Amino acid sequence: MGEVNKSRRLFLTALGTTVVGIGIGYAIGYLSKPAEMVEKTITSTVTKTVTATPGVTPPPVGLSGAATRALEGVRDLLNRGVITPGTTIKILHVAGSRAQLEKAIELWRQYVPEVNVELITLGQEPDVYTKAMAEAVTKAGTFDIATIFSTWFGDIVEAGLAKPLDEYYAKYDPEYTGPCAPIEPLGSYVTIYKGKRHSLVLDSDVFTLSYRKDLIEDPAYKSEFRAQYGKDLNVPDTWEDLIDMAEFFYNKSLTAPSGGRVYGAYFYAEPAFAAYITWLNIFIEAGGIPFDLETMDPKVDSPEGRYAFDIMLRLRPYMPPEAITAGWADLYDKFIKGETVFTAAWPSLTKEAMRPTSLVKDVAGSALLPGVIVNGKLVRAAPNPVNWIGIVSNYSKYPELSYLFLQFATAPDTGLEVILAGVILDLFRECWFKDPAYRPKSAEGYGEEFIDVYMESLKISFPDILIRGGTEYLSKLTTEVNSVMAGIKDPEVALSDVSAEWDSITRKYGVDEQLEAWRGLAQLFPDDIKDVWRAKGYMR
């Protein structure tokens, strides 16, 4: 009996101590909070008790107009009861962009703690496409936002997944005009499909030329090159110049900082997906047009198509054989080891080249891609393969809120912070390059020289084939380009095969439908290219 009493007493003592302890701890914690937090807690409690209207922390002074309007939009949705505190939106995205999207969510939570944003992270890019297309079929509302390759844009819009955003653009103004707008023509061609806005720009993926400055600027090589080729060794303006320089350095049999051989050039020719990029770049610069604007007939089997192959085949002897066999990342590997003099890739190559582990950290230069002389004029263009864009799902329960998140995450102030938080998404707004308020941050991430070159590259950038079947058109082109570069197919046969394949894809989706989309897209190509098309009679 005594034991029982003792146990009960002990239990009651322990319980009492715990309760008192928690009480004292809570009181100490409460009293030690900063005054504004106490006030916030009270406000929040009162708000929850008295009224259903929650607060959105007002944006601090200095946040840009587009971000402010997005936050005001959210506040309005909350006030009107369109959404309630605790609402969650979900973003489908690829793992590589996680750090940057997490940054966007972190910023969002500072102002809109009531609305949760969750990430649905997928490992590989094609998984995003598959899941997005599956959602277009099932209409299950699995996600509210998807970050997609612009190459899939046509498929995703035509499948009915991407919500038209013109209404929201008009209502909230994401700053697509004015000094901080996305640089044109990129800002238009990755967001407009058949004349309507269906996405927001998250990124830019425009190619630039990267080169070994130490070799190009070496006085001994300069004089030797001049003596041998009768022209100056400089950053090449044309592909013809680049071939000479690539040959010159290849024949030198130089040893790279890594101990490997230095190749003259490395441009994409690999079989999995990237070979089309090099060919299409030269083809477009030469004045080629992918499809006839009247009939939608493929126009790749043309003098411009043959010229593109001619340049690539003349470059091939000076490129590493891995350019034809290895995955896309091999180009990065070889450049940062100093094993290629000239190469072209996405902006992330520059970021990689700037890392402390890079062997070309102090000698990597950036320039516009070489061009082609057409009718006596140098025509330059820069491909923008697989640019990431954000779409709002047509099956989202919160389309307006989802749009507002995208606007917030890509607005001038917040967007730059998001971009600098990772490597997949890159600069696209003009003020990030020019405005003293933003430029130092951009330069810190990319380097002063690169951001000037990159801004100019964005202005001459052209889109992938952003119409329905875009991936299929480009994938079949890649196969043929790789076959030619591997020496297993004649360029003439390859061009004829591409033409037949493209025609079959067009017919599968309907000539009229495809023509409408292509006409819309062709208008969004850079002006220089359209001028050449007009001069050649390809465009009216």
Place this chain on the structure above:
Amino acid sequence: MPEKPPREVKYLATLPVNILLNAVLIIPFAIMIYLAFLKWSPAMGMPWWEAPIIGLTNFARALGDARFIAALGRTALYTVGVVAIEFFLGLALAYTMLGDFIGKKAAIAITIYPLMLPPVVVATIFYLMFQSYGPVNNLFLRAIMGEEALRIYWFLKPDTAFITLLIADIWQWTPFMFLIMYSALSAVPKRLVEAAEVLGARSFTIFWRVRMPLIKPLIVVALVLRGLEAFKMFDYAFIMTGGGPGITTETVSMYIYRTAILYTDISYAAAMSLMILAMIIVIVRAFIWYFFEKGR
């Protein structure tokens, strides 16, 4: 004698399994068959049940699709090649390990270890091994050919690229054949072998006349299982060659994957899959008939 349960109880008892089977197997398969007769891609912007029925057009298209036929031929060649080599190597290894020797258990464990690796890992390892600076050139071939070995680019030519795929497959899957052959050979009654030895039969005769007839059913099972698996090969080509150069190492699985996933041509991919299924059923059935039922 307990009473038999009423028929309704039987149906109710098996209902959950029936629902599960229908949901995960039969209904999707039926939808796939239906899709093969449609003209449908998600990018067409209409639900599949509203897509136009085009009869056998997708099947006819496949028969006229040079890329599909080439992939089919290549995959058949690959399957016959790897299964034959793996069978003979597996059988030879199994026969070698039949007797007792020191370290036998360790030898068997090491032999079957490649089976434990995911194919994607094996593909990556072999991709790196066959680089021009990789160990195949740098260690093995350099010892024979000298510096010239470093200029061999295995993935640059269709034939050599195809050979790398065969080697990766053989390395990983020979142990599978070994495992089955070893179990089969171990199960042959010793008294039969001893009787043959007493009668003066030579080792080869014993192997050919005594052991082989007894393990024939297991050989057929091993060949069918391995053949089915090899025919579906995707990982090695996807990782090591990307189907290239061009499409010269593209297998039929890879082509169907590209058609369905990258090109979203779901109906056509469904038709090609059904054709492959039909072909496999016919071949396997003929195989089984030849080895088990013919002359019974």
